[in-house]
Amino acid sequence: MRIKVREMVKDIQVAIMVTTDPEGHLRGRPMRAQKPDEDGKTLWFFTRDDSPKVDEIEGNPSVLLGYADPKSQDFVSISGKARIVRDKNKNKQLWTEDLRTWLPEGPDGDGYALIAVEIAGAEYWDAISSNVTFAFGYAKALATGKPASSGENAKVDF
Template identity: 35%
Template sequence: MTANTSPDAVAKIAELTRGISIAMLTTVDPAGHLTARPMAQQETEFDGDLWFFVEKDSRTAQNIAASPTTGVSLSSASTWVSLSGTAELVDDRAKARDLWNSMVEAWMPGGVDDPDLTLVHFTAEAGEYWDTPGGLVASAISFAKAKVTGERYDGGDSDVVDLS
């Protein structure tokens, strides 16, 4: 499947990611295994970049320092987004202050000036989404219709998007 490069497709990814606060950040560990962990997304205006807070000595930070290839998955009751790209560790106190909120403080009680605090800057290169407008009710109706008619289940919109 060829990736969609239209501004509408990029805007669709932005719209779908905006309402999802927790993402799964996937990195590559030293043995080459994929490792995913939940992370709180810090910016709601998706432009291909996402920001997360981590501790400098965390496995997440170590994995990113060794291999910047990363993935981010976001999901809600009716939407799934998968992003692939690269991540870098950014030690920028001004950006950290800009992104700081009470949710972060619960995980990082040392505060925004904690010397062990750093940012993960994720840059998406490609994305794929699955969206079921109407949520679970619409999905259930489409599923039932497929079973009754013998036609293939149409769960909604999906696309592969080039974000680079």
Template identity: 40%
Template sequence: METGSREKLMEILKKFRNAMLVTQASHGVLRSRPMALMKVDDATGDIWFMTSIDSGKVDEIESNPEVNVTLQEEHRYLSLSGRASIVRSRAKIEELWSEEAKVFFPRGKDDPHLALIHVSPREGEYWDNHGAAGLRFLVEAVKAYVTGTTPKADSTQHGAVPLSAGQTANGLTSSR
């Protein structure tokens, strides 16, 4: 069910530089690890990370490509659910290479163990209590506390947004 705006979700997503990538291990346990965002595609919301092909997360993604990407900073939170794939294209690695990656790949962009993780999110959910939205939430929280209810949030503060193929004219995915 759509309760927020794709534009708001993308605005929040573009503020982050790091994320937690959640995969499922072969024995069913969920595993999270911090990852540097190499690129966020403006049109699709697709996310790119760099990794070593020797990493356990590569095996986990190849066994079960369903992943979650979580992002958090002070008063902004984002959760994206979708499918991941391992990309070994040297051209794409060249395109996304950054000198910051040399910390993890000292042999550079030509390291034969370097691969990419491509995440295509199908849905996302955001919580943004930064700035004016945070002040509105604080007022709602005080009202809720006094009246014994729960705080109300609007689509600038919280929303769930479908992101996969079959998008409607306004850029959102049809739920049919």
């Protein structure tokens, strides 16, 4: 099931990262997702070093990541521990040119860091997305008054 989680998130370009601020409030923001690490347990994100989320992670490393691919009806929630990584070589290794939109200095630029999230657990919903299946599920729910079973849901420990 770990492999399924990695496969589901590997092509989703944006994740919502939720951190906890010093007052205990949850804060979520979209983050450009990088490919999962080779170890299969680490997810990477670039950030500006002066971003509030850096202080939030250093104060409380527990994070939640939300991934959604509405087209395929794949949804994944990942909990983990985040850490701030300041490593120019890792920046170069993970750099993709589309990041220049937010980080115009490029992979050698100053003022940004990486966030590494070590996955602790995940939950996924892998729904069947075809129109025929949806229509059948709708008709079945209408006729029986019970929700259709149109996909898979599982919790995964890492």
